Amino acid sequence: xxxxxxxxxxxxxxxxxxxxxxxxxxxxxxxxxxxxxxxxxxxxxxxxxxxxxxxxxxxxxxxxxxxxxxxxxxxxxxxxxxxxxxxxxxxxxxxxxxxxxxxxxxxxxxxxxxxxxxxxxxxxxxxxxxxxxxxxxxxxxxxxxxxxxxxxxxx
Amino acid sequence: xxxxxxxxxxxxxxxxxxxxxxxxxxxxxxxxxxxxxxxxxxxxxxxxxxxxxxxxxxxxxxxxxxxxxxxxxxxxxxxxxxxxxxxxxxxxxxxxxxxxxxxxxxxxxxxxxxxxxxxxxxxxxxxxxxxxxxxxxxxxxxxxxxxxxxxxxxxxxxxxxxxxxxxxxxxxxxxxxxxxxxxxxxxxxxxxxxxxxxxxxxxxxxxxxxxxxxxxxxxxxxxxxxxxxxxxxxxxxxxxxxxxxxxxxxxxxxxxxxxxxxxxxxxxxxxxx
Numbered sequence: 001x002x003x004x005x006x007x008x009x010x011x012x013x014x015x016x017x018x019x020x021x022x023x024x025x026x027x028x029x030x031x032x033x034x035x036x037x038x039x040x041x042x043x044x045x046x047x048x049x050x051x052x053x054x055x056x057x058x059x060x061x062x063x064x065x066x067x068x069x070x071x072x073x074x075x076x077x078x079x080x081x082x083x084x085x086x087x088x089x090x091x092x093x094x095x096x097x098x099x100x101x102x103x104x105x106x107x108x109x110x111x112x113x114x115x116x117x118x119x120x121x122x123x124x125x126x127x128x129x130x131x132x133x134x135x136x137x138x139x140x141x142x143x144x145x146x147x148x149x150x151x152x153x154x155x
Numbered sequence: 156x157x158x159x160x161x162x163x164x165x166x167x168x169x170x171x172x173x174x175x176x177x178x179x180x181x182x183x184x185x186x187x188x189x190x191x192x193x194x195x196x197x198x199x200x201x202x203x204x205x206x207x208x209x210x211x212x213x214x215x216x217x218x219x220x221x222x223x224x225x226x227x228x229x230x231x232x233x234x235x236x237x238x239x240x241x242x243x244x245x246x247x248x249x250x251x252x253x254x255x256x257x258x259x260x261x262x263x264x265x266x267x268x269x270x271x272x273x274x275x276x277x278x279x280x281x282x283x284x285x286x287x288x289x290x291x292x293x294x295x296x297x298x299x300x301x302x303x304x305x306x307x308x309x310x311x312x313x314x315x316x317x318x319x320x321x322x323x324x325x326x327x328x329x330x331x332x333x334x335x336x337x338x339x340x341x342x343x344x345x346x347x348x349x350x351x352x353x354x355x356x357x358x359x360x361x362x363x364x365x366x367x368x369x370x371x372x373x374x375x376x377x378x379x380x381x382x383x384x385x386x387x388x389x390x391x392x393x394x395x396x397x398x399x400x401x402x403x404x405x406x407x408x409x410x411x412x413x414x415x416x417x418x419x420x421x422x423x424x425x426x427x428x
Contacts, residue, residue: 015160016167017207019194022160039195046261055261058194060187062165063211106260125259 003064005030006074016062020054021045023061024071032072034098036127043126046102047071053106055125070108072101081108083143093139095131102126107140114144158197164206171215175297175322177208182319184208188231189265191258192274216269216324219243226328230269235260237268247328249337249354253284256339269323275313275371278348282372284337285326286364287354293325294318302327312370333358334427340415342406350407353419357427363420368399368412375399378420388424392417 002011005028012027024030024047036044038057045056048070049063075081084104087093094100106126110118119140128136166184168174178184185204187193188211196202210216216231219240226246228237234254237243243251257263257271257280271279272292290305294317309315317323336355341348352366361383363375375398381391401412 015163016165016209017163018160038198040191040258040262043259043261052264053261054265055191057198058189058191058262058265060165060190060194060209061160062167062209063190122260125261 001061001065003066004068006070007068007077012061014061016060016065018061019057020047020049020059020061020064020069021056023064024056024069030071030073032101034101036098036102040125041127042099042102043106043123044099044102046105046126048105048108051109053109053122070105072104075101075104075108078108080110080112080143084108084140087139087143088136091135091139091142093131093136096129099126099128103128103136103140107143110140110144112144114140116141119144158200158205162205163197166206166208168208168210168213171213171295171322171324172297174208174210174213175295175320178320178322179297186210186273186322188270189233189267191262191266192270192276210322216322221246224330228268228326228328230272230323230325231267232269234263234266234268238263247284247288247331247335249335250281250284250288250328252337253281253339253352253354256280256341268326272308272326273315273317273323275309275315277312277369277371278352278367279372280339280349280352280366283352283354283364283366285328286372286374287335287356287362288328288331289362291327291329292317292323293327294321295324296320296322300324306374309371331356331358333360336423336427338419338422340419348406351401351412351415351419353416353423355423355427357423363423365399365416367406368401368416370400373398375420382424388421391424392420395420 014023014027024033034044036042040055040058046053047056049067103126106123110122166177168177185207187207217229219242220227221242234257237254238251271281285305292303292308294301334357339349339352349367355363361379363379366372377394377397378391381394401409403409
C-alpha cells in the first residue's frame with residue numbers, strides 16, 4: 001500500500017486493518033507518535049491525515065492509503081509546526097513528553113490568531129497528566145499569535 | 156491490540172451498489188466507517204466481529220442537503236461536518252450542539268452520524284436529538300429502500316430493526332417548529348461518556364428524549380403529555396418516572412440519574428419559556 005508520510009512517498013506491506021499508529025511506528029520506523037490509551041481518549045497518537053487531526057489508534061491502514069500523513073517528525077516542515085515546537089520549549093509546555101507530539105499535531109490545523117476558546121476546543125481530546133494545561137495553552141497561544149502580536153510581545 | 160490485524164478481514168467496496176451486493180451475499184460482514192467505536196471494541200476484546208466491510212470511501216453516503224423542507228444527512232457525514240453545516244445550525248441547532256460534545260476534535264473528524272445510530276449505544280450522544288426531532292432512518296438493501304421512524308428503530312439494548320443485509324444510508328429530519336434544547340451531563344465536557352442526556356422541542360407539541368436512562372434512547376412521552384396539556388412541571392416530573400428506567404453502572408447510580416433527569420426536565424421548561 002502506498003501513502004505519503006511527512007512529504008515522502010512510501011510503500012508498506014501492511015494489513016488493511018492494522019492501526020495507522022502501528023504502521024507508522026513499526027513499518028515506517030517513526031516512533032515519535034505515542035500510544036497512550038489505545039481507545040481514542042487521550043490524543044497522544046494524534047497525526048494529520050490530509051491535514052485533519054485524527055487518533056491514529058482508531059484509523060485502519062486502509063484509510064491512509066494514497067493519503068498524506070504528517071507525524072511529529074514532519075511537523076517542523078510548516079511554519080506553524082515550527083512555531084509550536086519552539087513555543088513548547090520556551091513556555092515549558094512539555095514535561096514527560098508523552099502527550100506533546102499529539103498536542104502539537106492537534107494544534108497544527110489551528111489558524112494564526114486563534115482564540116483561547118478555539119485552542120481549548122482543538123485540544124479537548126488531548127490529555128496531559130503532568131505539565132498541566134495552562135503551560136500548554138500558553139505555548140499554543142504564543143505560537144499562533146499574529147506576526148504583529150508576536151512583535152508586540154517581544155518589545 | 157489484543158486482536159492481531161491478521162485475524163481480521165476487510166472488504167472494500169468501491170460503490171454503494173457494490174457494498175449492498177456484498178452484504179446481500181455475505182450478511183456476516185459488519186459495516187465500518189470512522190472506526191471510532193470499532194477499534195475500542197477490538198482493543199478491549201469486547202467486539203466479537205472479525206469480518207468487516209469498509210464504507211469510509213463511499214462518497215454517495217456523505218453530505219447534507221435540504222429537499223422539500225426535510226434535512227437529509229448522509230450516513231457517513233462526520234460530527235465535524237455537522238458542526239460546520241449552516242443548514243444544521245439553522246434547522247437543528249441541538250444536533251450541532253450535541254455533535255460538539257462528542258469526544259474531542261479527533262473523534263469529531265472521524266465519527267459519523269450513521270455510525271452513532273448503528274452502534275446503538277444507549278449513551279449515543281446524538282440519539283436523544285434524533286428522537287426529539289422525530290427523525291427517520293433511511294435503510295437500503297440491494298433490492299429496496301425503506302424509511303423507518305426513529306421512534307421504532309431500536310428494539311432493545313443494542314438491537315434495531317436493521318437487517319444484516321441493510322445499510323443506513325441517511326438520516327432525515329423534518330422541519331422542527333418550536334424551541335430546541337439539549338444538555339449532556341458527564342464527568343467533563345469533552346471525552347467523557349455521558350451520565351445522562353436530554354433533548355427537547357417545545358412547540359405546539361412537546362417532544363422530550365433522554366439518553367443513558369434506559370436500555371435504548373427513550374421518548375419521555377408521559378412527561379411531555381403533561382406539559383403539552385398545560386400541566387405543572389411538578390406533575391411532569393412525577394410522570395417522568397413512567398418514561399425512564401435508569402440503572403447503576405460504573406459511571407453513575409440510577410438514583411442520581413433519576414434526580415438529574417427531573418432537574419433537566421425543569422431546566423428545559425424554564426429556559427425555553
